[in-house]
Amino acid sequence: MKKRTNNIWIVLDSRGFGGIESHVEQLALGLKAANNQVSIVFLQNYGEHPLQRRLMFSGLDCIMLDGRIASLWQALKKEKPDVIHTHGYKAGILVRPIARLMKVPCASTFHSGEKKEGKLQWYDWFDRHTAFLANHVYAVSSPILSTLPCSAKLADNFVDTSKITPSFGTEIAFVGRLCKEKAPDRFSVLSKRFPHLDFHVYGDGPLRSELEQKAPDNLEFHGVQKEMHDVWPRIGLLVIPSRAEGLPMAALEAMARGIPVVAFNVGSLDQLVRPNENGWLVKQGDMEGMISAIQDWRQSDSVQKAQWSKEAIATVKQRFSTEAVVPKLLADYATFAK
Template sequence: MHDPTEQPPLVVHVVSQLDLGGMENGLINLITHMPAGRYRHAIVCLKDHGDYHAHIRERGVEIISLHKRDGKDLGHYLRMYRTLRKLQPDLVHTRNLPGLKGQLVAALAGVKLRVHGEHARDLCDLHGTRRRYRLLRRALRPLIGHFITVSAELRRWLIEHDGAEPERVSQIPNGVDSVQFHPRLGPPAAVGPAGFMQDNAFVIGSVGRMDEVKSHVTLVDAFLRLIASPHPAHQRLRLMIIGDGPMRAECQAMLSRAGAAHRAWLPGERTDIAQLLRAMDLFVLPSRAEGSSNTILEAMATGLPVVATNVGGNPELVHPGFTGILVPPCSPDLMAAAIADYCRIPEMGTRHGARARSQVIAHHSLPAMARSYLAIYDALASAAR
């Protein structure tokens, strides 16, 4: 039991950067749903942080950037060491491959309690098999008091490939705010540029950073195949991809070359994701690799059926024939066929979307997620005492 006269223990969360993204949103949700007064929090960003989560400072959360340069930047380890020595945290929680070496820095800085989270594999090691990173994880494993993964697939990977002891690896599913993300209550809002939405439009939507691993080009390819077909229902199709990144220009170019730019809207990063999800009829995640997608959970909470690739933690969220359809990665023809089913059979989407929201409410609440993290922090603190 924590003495209320003492200052709550400090947890320092080490992340690559604090931007608009699933892991970053998950961290903010965790901090805001932890019981008040149990732990204090600070966030250390290896690179920089935007202003998307500035509201978290109002809860007394300090956000520190180490300004790591691209490539090798040994100086950021010294900056991290000095930051940890200054903050004197009770526990350090690193995340993903970029934060892993922070475990060694935290140990050298005298931090006794150390947790590492795996939310998704790194872009340079999508399958977790590169020898260099495997050796790094094995070398640092003794320094880590406990591992947390967001999916059962990542938990199996840590145990089977990296030799982590099963009792030191916990799976905590991501949570989602089912109040903020709720089904639309009437006709869809008119979003996008003039002429994008029509009364009978069927909007295919996706949300995520537009880089190669998210493979939005596969979705664009599938969309172009559908609108090129003679089926009358396909003339209702519209495409909305929310997010920014290096592949956004390529996707826009594909649409322009096909003369379909007017039927698609790629507005870049947005902060009104909940409202835009309610303008969609189907959510599609075309990733080549995935941990446990927050955007899938947000779409399910919105009451949307989901077409997703059969990779990573997606099969743990999307149940084929019940809440959505799974397709192989990089298969635009099969993705197009799955989308066509929902476009042609609207009642199927209604059934699957309702089941998806029920699943989220039952198994992915934010308070339940926060309690699970709290239990691990408390157990490590008790064992240390």
């Protein structure tokens, strides 16, 4: 048996809680459960962070830096991790060259595939074109993988299913950041087509104010929830109307609890959602198709809903669980962490 990496750094730059942060939480917990020492390193301290509280509650070490390259260098020199795993463009751009100079093995995961605008497009370009400095590069979906100009591999997002219980909720919900790529505006349009049903939005972002001003009476905004564990049991159907995606953690979290997903066929959702078995995949932008899927869910009987729930749970456990993914990742680490 190959020796497991003892000291792993997971590095990111983060102000809030979204898909990357959810991925990092699951990764950290999975690596810790496999008997590794794990530290989550925040490059910049923006104040109290929801992910930091969650990680520390789970007994994980968090390191808050001050954003300076010198501080990063000194922390690396002092702690001497066996492997660094970066997430997000800033972490990748800053950490990879320093890790290469200090001869610390480094992996990078790319989570974003949507087209960037303004300064972000240049950061995104630089991030991708310096990815070769990492020992191993991952992408969370096939479309993202296709944008990387270096050797890389697909890495499935995953969730810890060991303590998750099935949901028997009834809410129709959107869970995620309220931004153009996630298309909460489409969710608002859907709610107007079902005025007799309540629709729920869990999340925050730049579009929230505009959406709330135009929202119908049956659309309720809950904001970011400190503990989604308390929310998932209320949800019966997760709607993902995104214009761009990787493999959204919200979909995995939902299906792990037996909540079927109706989504536009973007990113790697076709690897997770099997139409008429554990959810619905609709052609991108086909709002009538999504309306039909919601009606299908509403009109189904308890036996059919139980079958969708069973298939959703089985799909996540077999391919997108900690037990399925973390051993593969540790095997990769072992190839360059010597």
